Amino acid sequence: MAVELKPRATREAYGDALLALGERHENVVALDADLAGSTKSGKFGAAFPERFFNVGIAEANMMNIAAGLAISGKIAYASTFAVFATGRAFDQVRQSIAQPRLPVRICASHGGLTVGEDGCTHQSVEDIGLMRLLPNMRVVVPADYNQTYAAVLESYELPGPMYIRTGRPNVPFIYGEPPAGLGKGCDVLREGTDISLFACGIMVSRTLEAAEELKKRDISAEVVNVSVLKPIDVDTVAASLTKAGCAVTAEEHSVIGGLGDAVAGVATEYCPARIGRLGIKDTFGKSGQPDQLLEEFQLTARDLVVLAEQVLKSRK
Numbered sequence: 001m002a003v004e005l006k007p008r009a010t011r012e013a014y015g016d017a018l019l020a021l022g023e024r025h026e027n028v029v030a031l032d033a034d035l036a037g038s039t040k041s042g043k044f045g046a047a048f049p050e051r052f053f054n055v056g057i058a059e060a061n062m063m064n065i066a067a068g069l070a071i072s073g074k075i076a077y078a079s080t081f082a083v084f085a086t087g088r089a090f091d092q093v094r095q096s097i098a099q100p101r102l103p104v105r106i107c108a109s110h111g112g113l114t115v116g117e118d119g120c121t122h123q124s125v126e127d128i129g130l131m132r133l134l135p136n137m138r139v140v141v142p143a144d145y146n147q148t149y150a151a152v153l154e155s156y157e158l159p160g161p162m163y164i165r166t167g168r169p170n171v172p173f174i175y176g177e178p179p180a181g182l183g184k185g186c187d188v189l190r191e192g193t194d195i196s197l198f199a200c201g202i203m204v205s206r207t208l209e210a211a212e213e214l215k216k217r218d219i220s221a222e223v224v225n226v227s228v229l230k231p232i233d234v235d236t237v238a239a240s241l242t243k244a245g246c247a248v249t250a251e252e253h254s255v256i257g258g259l260g261d262a263v264a265g266v267a268t269e270y271c272p273a274r275i276g277r278l279g280i281k282d283t284f285g286k287s288g289q290p291d292q293l294l295e296e297f298q299l300t301a302r303d304l305v306v307l308a309e310q311v312l313k314s315r316k
Contacts, residue, residue: 007170010148010201011109014166015040017152018077018107022048025156029069031078033059038168039079039109059084063092063104070102075156081115082108082165083124086131093161098134101160106131107152111141111165112252113280113297114202114290123285129257131163132230138162139230140182141251141259143174143204147227150178165201167252169290172205174225185228186236192222195308196240196247200226200259203250203278209301214308221308232262238270246274246315248308252299255279276311278304 021028022044031053036042045052055062059080066076078085085108086093097104108127115123131139140155140162142148148166155162174189189204190211199207204225211221222240226232241247247267249260260277267273280297294300 005173005176007172008145009168009170010142010145010166011038011040011168013145013148014079014107014109014152014164015043017149018044019047021153021156022051025075027074028156029053029074029076031055031062031066031076033057033062033080033084035080038081039107041077041079041107059089060092063089064096066104067096067100067102070104076104077107078104079107079109081122081124082111082127083122086124086127090130094134097161098136101136103160105155105162105164107164107166109166110168112167112201113285113293113299114167114169114252116168116290116293117287119287120284125254125280125285126257127165128229128251128253128259129261132257132262136160137230138228140164140228141200142166142227143201143225144171146173146175146178150180151182151227153178154182167202169202171202174204174208182228185226185231186233187225187227188222188236188240189225190221190223192220192244194220194244195312196222196224196244197250197304197308198224198226198237198247198259198263199250200229202252203299206299206301207250207304210304210308213301213305217309219308219312226259226263229259229262232266234266234270237263237266241267241273242271244273246311248276248278248304248311250278250299250304253279254282256282274311274315276307278307
C-alpha cells in the first residue's frame with residue numbers, strides 16, 4: 001500500500017537539492033541576501049561555509065557577484081525572495097547574467113500571493129513575466145517538492161542562466177519521487193478530450209482537483225503541468241490544444257506575462273483555440289492568510305471549474 005506523502009514546500013526542496021549538489025560538485029557556490037533561513041540556502045552554507053556568500057540586503061550586488069563567480073568557472077546559485085530577485089536586481093540580472101549567458105541559477109522563493117501576511121510589497125506577481133522577457137533566460141516553476149528537487153539537480157548540467165521559482169507554503173505531492181529531470185518541460189498528468197487545463201506551481205494540484213469535479217459533470221479535462229514556461233514545450237501544448245480546441249490556464253501570477261500569455265502565444269502561432277486565464281487580474285496582492293488570499297483572488301479549484309464551464313459554453 002502506497003504511503004501518502006505529507007505536503008512540503010518547494011523552497012525546502014531547493015535547500016535539500018542545493019546541499020546535494022554541493023556534496024557532488026566542488027564548483028557549486030551559493031549566495032543569499034540575508035534570507036538563507038527562509039530560502040533554505042542556509043543548509044548549503046552550514047555544510048560549505050567557504051562556498052557560501054551572504055551579501056546582506058544587497059540583491060543587485062549579489063547578482064553581480066554571482067556573475068563574477070560564474071565567469072571564473074563556478075556554477076552559482078543566487079537566492080532571495082522573488083520580488084527582490086526580479087525587482088531590485090532586474091538591471092543586474094539583465095546586463096550581467098542574461099546578456100552574457102552565464103550559468104547563474106536565480107532561485108527565488110516566496111513567489112506569488114501565498115507569501116501571505118507580508119502583503120503586496122513582498123508578493124511577487126510579476127516575476128515570471130519579467131524573467132520570460134529576458135533573452136537566454138530559462139524559466140522554471142515546479143509543481144511540488146519532488147519536481148523542484150529534480151529541477152535543481154538538473155540545473156547544474158544545463159547551459160546559460162535560469163530562473164527557478166519556489167514557494168513558501170506546503171503543497172501536495174504530484175510526483176511520488178523526483179521525476180527524471182525536466183524533460184521538455186510539460187507533463188500530461190491526466191488525459192482528456194473536452195478541455196485542456198494548463199497549470200504551473202501550486203496551481204497544478206488545484207487543477208487536478210478541478211478535473212475531478214469536471215468529470216462529475218461529464219466534462220473530460222486534460223491536465224498539463226507546464227513546469228518550464230520558457231522555452232515552452234510547443235509540441236505538447238499544441239497537441240493538447242488541438243485535441244480539445246479550448247483551454248484554461250491557471251497560475252499564481254498576473255494574467256499578464258505569465259503562463260496564460262505563454263500558452264496563448266502557442267495557440268496564436270500554431271493552433272487557434274479559445275483560452276480562459278485564471279490568475280491575478282492586473283492588481284497587486286494584499287495581506288492575509290494564504291488560503292484566504294487564494295479565495296479572495298479566485299485561485300481555487302472551484303474557480304477553475306467555473307471558468308472551464310464558461311469557456312466550454314462560449315465555444316458552443
